[in-house]
Amino acid sequence: GDSVTQMEGPVTLSEEAFLTINCTYTATGYPSLFWYVQYPGEGLQLLLKATKADDKGSNKGFEATYRKETTSFHLEKGSVQVSDSAVYFCALCANAGKSTFGDGTTLTVKP
Amino acid sequence: DTAVSQTPKYLVTQMGNDKSIKCEQNLGHDTMYWYKQDSKKFLKIMFSYNNKELIINETVPNRFSPKSPDKAHLNLHINSLELGDSAVYFCASSQFGASGNHETQYFGPGTRLLVL
Numbered sequence: 001g002d003s004v005t006q007m008e009g010p011v012t013l014s015e016e017a018f019l020t021i022n023c024t025y026t027a028t029g030y031p032s033l034f035w036y037v038q039y040p041g042e043g044l045q046l047l048l049k050a051t052k053a054d055d056k057g058s059n060k061g062f063e064a065t066y067r068k069e070t071t072s073f074h075l076e077k078g079s080v081q082v083s084d085s086a087v088y089f090c091a092l093c094a095n096a097g098k099s100t101f102g103d104g105t106t107l108t109v110k111p
Numbered sequence: 112d113t114a115v116s117q118t119p120k121y122l123v124t125q126m127g128n129d130k131s132i133k134c135e136q137n138l139g140h141d142t143m144y145w146y147k148q149d150s151k152k153f154l155k156i157m158f159s160y161n162n163k164e165l166i167i168n169e170t171v172p173n174r175f176s177p178k179s180p181d182k183a184h185l186n187l188h189i190n191s192l193e194l195g196d197s198a199v200y201f202c203a204s205s206q207f208g209a210s211g212n213h214e215t216q217y218f219g220p221g222t223r224l225l226v227l
Contacts, residue, residue: 032214036216036218038152042220043220044201045217046215046217049215087152089154098159098167099214099216101154103152104154106152
């Protein structure tokens with residue numbers, strides 16, 4: 001079945017540090033890939049997505065590139081802020097009506 | 112306007128009680144979901160409905176029963192609550208098969224259930 005494996009947390013960084021959260025997947029067919037972010041006390045919201053190989057999703061300074069050859073969709077940001085502290089979920093959708101989520105990575109950014 | 116709303120936001124109850132959580136979406140989506148998030152933030156899908164028809168029913172105790180009166184609503188009823196049911200329950204919606212598999216899910220704010 002489909003699965004998503006993402007970097008275990010928690011991750012603690014200083015403000016302005018570079019962020020990478022690794023995500024790899026297993027799926028049949030050609031999935032769409034997503035990063036969702038969950039701020040404290042809130043529901044998940046879409047951060048970015050990519051729908052085909054070599055696509056790059058970007059939003060709020062975050063980027064991720066759909067790498068079919070390595071089945072990966074790593075999340076990066078060049079300079080994190082305290083306000084980026086949240087839980088980040090990698091996800092895929094390979095079959096309409098069902099998304100598969102990773103276990104989440106908690107990021108804490110310290111001033 | 113809130114796209115996906117849930118009520119109540121907090122629910123504290125005794126073991127053995129029966130409770131319901133309501134969800135409504137105003138996005139015009141035809142698919143709705145219930146997820147359970149535990150204290151370690153793991154997210155687990157419970158149910159999915161498409162046009163009021165159940166399409167995903169993961170291994171969930173029979174005490175949990177979803178009901179979809181129409182495409183915009185998906186409620187969750189829980190019988191005989193147990194301590195292990197304490198978690199945050201999220202409702203979500205998406206448009207089935209939108210642009211292939213490009214189904215962005217839209218989540219509600221969550222219902223924090225505490226069973227004492």
